[in-house]
Amino acid sequence: MVGRLVLVLGDQLSPDIAALKAADKAQDIVVMAEVSNEASYVPHHPKKIAFLFSAMRHFAQKLRQDGWTVDYTQLDADTPHGSIAAALIAAADRHGTSKVIATEPGEWRLIQHLNDAPLDLTQMEDDRFIATHAEFEAWAEGRKQLRLEWFYREMRRKTGLLMDGDKPSGGKWNFDHDNRKPAPGEVDFSGPLRFEPDAITSDVLDLVETRFGGNFGTLRPFWFAVTPENARLSLTHFIDGGLTKFGDYQDAMLTDERFLWHSILSMYLNAGLLSPLEICRAAEAAWQKGTAPLNAVEGFIRQIIGWREFVRGIYFHEGPDYTSRNALAHDRALPALYWGGETKMHCLSQAVAQTREDAYAHHIQRLMVTGNFALLAGIHPHEVHEWYLAVYADAYEWVEAPNTIGMSQFADGGVVGSKPYVSSGNYIDRMSNYCKSCAYSVKTKAGEGACPFNLLYWHFLDRHRDKFQGNPRMGNMYRTWDRMNADKRDTIVAQADAFLSQMDAGRPV
Template identity: 65%
Template sequence: MVRLVLVLGDQLTPSIAALRHADKAQDLVVMAEVATEARYVLHHPKKIALILAAMRKFAGRLRAEGWQVAYTKLNDPQNTGSIPAELLRRASQTGARRAVATRPGEWRLIEALETVPLDLEMLEDDRFLASHADFDRWAEGRKQLRMDYFYREMRRRTGLLMEGDRPAGGKWNFDRENRKPARDDLFLPAPLRFDPDEPVAEVLDLVETRFGKNFGRLHPFGLATDAPQAEAALAHFIETGLPAFGDYQDAMLAGRPFLYHSLISTYLNIGLLDPLDVCRRVEADWKAGRVPLNAAEGFIRQIIGWREFVRGIYFREGPGYTRRNALGHDRDLPALYWGAETGMVCLREAVSQTRDEAYAHHIQRLMVTGNFALLAGIDPAQVHEWYLAVYADAFEWVEAPNTLGMSQFADGGLFASKPYISSGNYIDRMSDYCGACRYSVKSKVGDDACPFNLLYWHFLSRHRDRLEGNPRMAQMYRTWDRMDARKRVAILEDARLFLDRMSRGETV
């Protein structure tokens, strides 16, 4: 009897578990573009277009390989609007009683599928290097979960950048070499872009009609939408961007959104690229002498370290993780995150780039938009929803721990050993944003003082009871205590006035 084989929009891999366990001769692949997935947050139009176009091309590939595919387009009059309902509709049409799926990457969809009245088998997504059981074994008994130690285990397991049982170059990471500020006279490679073909153009018209009012610009659209294009984008990055990636991976330049970054996280996350293969290719270029070790290591760490680690956190902690708010922050996300005018150049650059490209690199996310939200006491649930909505690579398994754990410290330190906060000095050191800003990064108090300077001390003051015992925070509190008492009062008052203006919707 026919069995249904569910393939989701971030599972566009021919060797995905559900397809490996299916019978091409008699099983029916079910793929569907549905309103619930497109609208559960206000996704960036580029993100929606990318996923729909890639789904359609993947369905075409499966058909060419001999699979029977039942595909529902978003504007199909028969579309029932949700993944579970589409499964049931196809079951009714075919008489199928059984279905197989690869476990989704969001608890929301896992729970929805568990209610489907079919004999549904959910298989683990083994495109990842660490299974849920692997991560749980590593995490068991640890009071705190730190990526660095997990990453070392992943290096040993894969053999990547290893010389026997020791890390290549004698160090596990080269972060100290990867913090150079970029100069505006550097040669910066452009990411590979792809002109929309007929299937993509059709999707762009649909997205423009249905989601054109969402935050974000749909055009120009040049993202890869199939595996050959994603492979070409990877090869282009390895040749042109990777050699300098390590040195400048934390740098920021106004009007230069990509620098030496790869832009392949989206392609990894929807299944167009294989993570281990990507890392092997980067390692091969290091071995061939075309890429320095600090660049290869920094890039590989993002994939087998951070990417695998945050997925382990997400599934280990369960559906309630996204509701955590250890610091009790409750301020609403300000309009500047949706493009409202601001005098802060760093935030204006990060948000406008996000609007245009559905992309910002990790330091822009962590130390600009994330840092500001944490210092200002923004509700972490609203911050989480914003990140999930506006970035093309954002799926909850990867986005939620990065946002709630690393960026917002909402899990109380499970993920990060201390809050990732900084004054304006860090942004000034790593970018060219501050020179044209309405505020002065050198001013620590007053109307012209950089808001990051004011909010940094305001954050430390209001969370002193929780944080002053943290060994990594002790020096910050000693600096605060040595400050003139009148200056401390002035800083806290100026920070309060700034936050009040922001909460009233005034331009800040």
């Protein structure tokens, strides 16, 4: 007797996902499908598509070994499906049931897509996260501002991570002050573990090469983990080798050093191959054993139970229109340099090159290089949003949109951050060695060879003065601008305008 269909999506590859926990292995049928709409609604990086398809196929294999009946459709099948709903409807016809249970997707678009399907479908809340929707809403209710620090403390209390009774371990909630050291001379960590593709992954790579070979991004060599077992090996590798210095240098950037001491675990976590608590407890255990310092462990854990949980809460709290917000009315098209076009800006060249080759860049490269430039240049936030969603292997809308629309582009008007994250070239110079190899001079504020970040920084502040001059965190910036003589201010604005015009015309900048 056939019971219900159990939908499992490509970022729900956890054996304890809500829909599987609620299902009956004896009579329910798991439905998984590689569908063209999900692979192409933005031009996803080929490595991202290959990672998810391979991880899905491996997960389906494991489910079958565990006794589940799995209805799995590959994109290269004789009758592939265009959408998740189409795959479910076809499965319902094959198996003679219209009842479906699903774990709530992490995108409003997909939630609505499933709700519109002509099926008896129940969506269950995804309980792999620390904070439920109800808990976040209860925390947010009545607050004038939603800020990470206060929410993070609640997550620490709930999980008991790095807690000494009701007090934070080490006497402080946050050791971020210790985690802003500039780039060192060399890196003594080997970077993420790399895995050779097995037969399943090799078949997927051939499919992706054929179907998505024209997308931005290098497919081969492909080295990602695609099973929970290999993802856990990656976690152990980071805990043993990278965590010790992760805190000190988490904001640092170095030419041709793509990974430094970062974990590169977010794509495994966001797809469900790892859980947030197993990652955090492994880090906490390293501190308890004395093999990693508290500042590194606290900073790492804060990214997962703090920031990751916070932005998910924001995404669902703000609603389906969040990605369309544009508080600063920016309307410039995304320039070709984001897709690998020629640029003389070394920092952007480095960030985009590693994005193209590895579907990865760490949080400061995303926020303070590619994101900072897009904000300063006035690029339309939805175009920036879709670029980040497309090019990074860990990007799903629930986590990407608040980071981009909110944190990076200030397009939500201050929901996520109290001020725009903008900086001149000085910040990049302080935290990296990028500027030493650049055609522009970071020390030159105006005139020939001036760093574009220097010009665009003041241009941004000048054109948005009415919005930000009253912001208490930005007063010093405007006082500095006002102390410059009028001729210098006019020169900076004119040079920035000329730079933007050249970029808009498609000429290398």
